[in-house]
Structures are given as C-alpha cells and as structure tokens.
Amino acid sequence: MNLEQTHELRRWWDLAVAPVQAEGLRLAIELGVLDALVEPAGAAALAQRLQLHPVGTAHLLELLWSMGVLERQGHGRHDGDADAAGPVGKDAQGGGAADADGIYRLDAGARAYLTQGAELSCAKAWLFRLRSMRGFVDSLGEHVRHGPGVPKPPLSADHGPSGGAAQWAAAARVQIAQEQRAVTAPAAVEVMRRLPEFQQAQRLLDLGGGPGLVAIALAQQRSQLQGVVFDFPETVAVAAENILARGLGPRLSTRGGSLATDDIGSDHDLVWCSSVLHFVPDIEAALHKILAALRPGGVLVAVHAELPREQGEACSVVPWYLPLRMLGRHVTHEGELAAAMARAGFVRIEQFASGQFPMAVQQVVVARRDVP
Incomplete structure (x- = not known):
C-alpha cells in the first residue's frame, strides 16, 4: 500500500489532528498505560489489569503505535471494530475474549523518557508543558x-x-x-x-x-x-x-x-x-x-x-x-x-x-x- 501523501493541504490537516495525538499520550501517561507496557501486553489483558474498556484501550494503543510510542507484533485488529474481519466477539461493546489486536511494547525512547520510574523520566515535565501550552x-x-x-x-x-x-x-x-x-x-x-x-x-x-x-x-x-x-x-x-x-x-x-x-x-x-x-x-x-x-x-x-x-x-x-x-x-x-x-x-x-x-x-x- 502506497501511503505517500503529497497534497498541499497535508501540513494544515496535520495541525488539526495533533491535539488527538497529544491527548492520547496524556491519557497513556496518566492512566498508567505506558508504565504497564514495560512488559509487552495486548489490549484485552492491559484493559483488565488497568480496569479500562478493551476496545477503547485497543484504539488508544493503536494510536500510540501509529505515533511511534509503541511497537507492535500482530495484525492490529480487535474484537468490536465494525470493520474487523470475522465475527464480532460475544460482548456487543467489544469485550472480546482474545487479544486479536496484537502485542504492544514500548519504543525504546518512550521507555527511557515517558515511564514514571525511568531514571531520565520526563513524563511529568511533558504533562506540565502540555497543560501550559493549552492554557495559552x-x-x-x-x-x-x-x-x-x-x-x-x-x-x-x-x-x-x-x-x-x-x-x-x-x-x-x-x-x-x-x-x-x-x-x-x-x-x-x-x-x-x-x-x-x-x-x-x-x-x-x-x-x-x-x-x-x-x-x-x-x-x-x-x-x-x-x-x-x-x-x-x-x-x-x-x-x-x-x-x-x-x-x-x-x-x-x-x-x-x-x-x-x-x-x-x-x-x-x-x-x-x-x-x-x-x-x-x-x-x-x-x-x-x-x-x-x-x-x-x-x-x-x-x-x-x-x-x-x-x-x-x-x-x-x-x-x-x-x-x-x-x-x-x-x-x-x-x-x-x-x-x-x-x-x-x-x-x-x-x-x-x-x-x-x-x-x-x-x-x-x-x-x-x-x-x-
């Protein structure tokens, strides 16, 4: 698949979506998602551990993967997506039984700088910057x-x-x-x-x-x-x-x-x-x-x-x-x-x-x- 985009509008459309990426990273830090992924896990297991919804968690993990915060093994589909191949899981809201969305692990940079316990953690510094910029x-x-x-x-x-x-x-x-x-x-x-x-x-x-x-x-x-x-x-x-x-x-x-x-x-x-x-x-x-x-x-x-x-x-x-x-x-x-x-x-x-x-x-x- 050729995903190269050369349209002149791309640079302004990227600005419109940037708040989605920032909010995704904020949630991942504050909900403990990044700290939990020091050990690789799939969305269903992670959601159960953190008491989150499995489909919402899967969507967040895929967003973070697209941003380069996470690495992934597996195809990335998950139960509950309307366009997912195969039947929807037994939970109509998306709580499928298996981690069909793949296994995620932290990118090396995220592990070094965005987990709370890392020696060089800047997680709280980044959150501080985000809050400050949003205020302005x-x-x-x-x-x-x-x-x-x-x-x-x-x-x-x-x-x-x-x-x-x-x-x-x-x-x-x-x-x-x-x-x-x-x-x-x-x-x-x-x-x-x-x-x-x-x-x-x-x-x-x-x-x-x-x-x-x-x-x-x-x-x-x-x-x-x-x-x-x-x-x-x-x-x-x-x-x-x-x-x-x-x-x-x-x-x-x-x-x-x-x-x-x-x-x-x-x-x-x-x-x-x-x-x-x-x-x-x-x-x-x-x-x-x-x-x-x-x-x-x-x-x-x-x-x-x-x-x-x-x-x-x-x-x-x-x-x-x-x-x-x-x-x-x-x-x-x-x-x-x-x-x-x-x-x-x-x-x-x-x-x-x-x-x-x-x-x-x-x-x-x-x-x-x-x-x-």
Whole structure:
C-alpha cells in the first residue's frame, strides 16, 4: 500500500489532528498505560489489569503505535471494530475474549523518557508543558483581538516563570528537575567540554539554577570545581537537598535571591545561565551585573532560544516561545543577545546553535570578561 501523501493541504490537516495525538499520550501517561507496557501486553489483558474498556484501550494503543510510542507484533485488529474481519466477539461493546489486536511494547525512547520510574523520566515535565501550552492556546484569541493584558511584574519570588514562589519551587522539585536531569545537565556538560576555560575553572555560578542539577553535573566532571546555585530562596532549598544527597555539600552551596535586585557574588570563573534572561526586567542591566560578577578572563555561557531569521528554523521556536512574548517576557531575535553582551562590555563572544533541547533549538552564547 502506497501511503505517500503529497497534497498541499497535508501540513494544515496535520495541525488539526495533533491535539488527538497529544491527548492520547496524556491519557497513556496518566492512566498508567505506558508504565504497564514495560512488559509487552495486548489490549484485552492491559484493559483488565488497568480496569479500562478493551476496545477503547485497543484504539488508544493503536494510536500510540501509529505515533511511534509503541511497537507492535500482530495484525492490529480487535474484537468490536465494525470493520474487523470475522465475527464480532460475544460482548456487543467489544469485550472480546482474545487479544486479536496484537502485542504492544514500548519504543525504546518512550521507555527511557515517558515511564514514571525511568531514571531520565520526563513524563511529568511533558504533562506540565502540555497543560501550559493549552492554557495559552485558550487566551491567544483575546491576545490577538485586544493585545497584551496587564504586563507581568519583574521576575521575583512572587512572580516566577510558573507563578508564585511555592509553585515555582514545586516545579523545581518535579518537572524542572526532570528536564534538568534528562536534558539540560547533559547539554551543559557537552557545552563546557568545548570550552578550554572549563578545565581551569575553580568557581562556578549556576544562575537561575533551580534544583541545581546542572551545577551537580559540572561538579561531577571536575573534582576541583566549586560552585553556587542562585535562585529564589524557596527554589534553592530544593537545590540544597539535591546537593547534600549527592555528597557535594563541601563544594556546592546555594544563594537565594532575585537576579534583578540581589547580590550574585563575585570572582566567578564560569557563569551558567539557561533560559533566565527571558524573565529579567532589563537584559542589559542583568548582563552588566553578570559581567561584574566574573573575574577578569571569566566566562558567561548563556543558553536561550532566539527567534530565527529563516522560516524553516522558526517553525519550532516561534510556537513554543509565543506564550512568553504574550506575557511581555524577552525573546530576542537571533544575534541580539550577543550584541547586548558586546554593549555590556563582554569580549571574545561566540555563538552556536544546540539541538540538544526538546522544545526548540537553543542559541549558546559564550562571552568573556576582558583581562586588563
């Protein structure tokens, strides 16, 4: 069967069906379907185990299989389908006796990232992203018709990226921790390995470090590295727990505050700053403050999404970062962050793109404080 589709409408029809796929994955995570399929099973057995309807379960599994979340052995028909070959099972609603729909197992990527017990699980992080994006979808029409609402206050413990201080700390404990563990920390290690300064660095500042897993990963790479995780006080309490749990208390510490208003220390060799500058009230003021916190020759590594010039590159960045722009946050155009660093006094500025992030390609800007 030739299923190649070349119709010009395909790209827009795919957008219409995407919510079906997202809802299917949400159900599979929240109902425990993916966790249950760590061991292969058919729809009838799985439905019985999870107390679900066998035909509805079979339809969900087939949807997930079509999305590449599951692998399947067998033909994929199941009792209860009106067009299924052969007689319908004895249950008029589709509760057939045998697993005629095939045996399903998790795809390797789903097993690694979407099951709750996996070391690199991002299941809760993905659900968090889905809920957040759906909320913004509901307000997009109002934004287009009437423009932005009341501007969000500057970044503070009461107005963090996810709301109040307690809410932001809770996200750091679960969703942000999942993303840092699976995505940001490995990416940070890869970026730092490219920098010759990392091998001599003694003092690290993980700026807006959340649960501190980036600082922990970098400290584990270099036994001589010491560091500070800076974030809201409620959030760095989570980082402090993680640091102690990994036995890094003698080398890593925390400092609570706001980048906009509080001291971030001084004489740092390295500053890691990922997705923080979107939220500050004034990017250039923040960059001046970071520059002053570096020792001469020190390095800032800033990882943020920027709006690409090319349409093909913009297709993944613009939708993800439209909500921030709707809230009045900063999302710079490509090259603007590096230019702001130059105006702030940074030298030897380099920029490259990283595709190691699941939302969108991020721009990595490496900038240095001059040596007198």
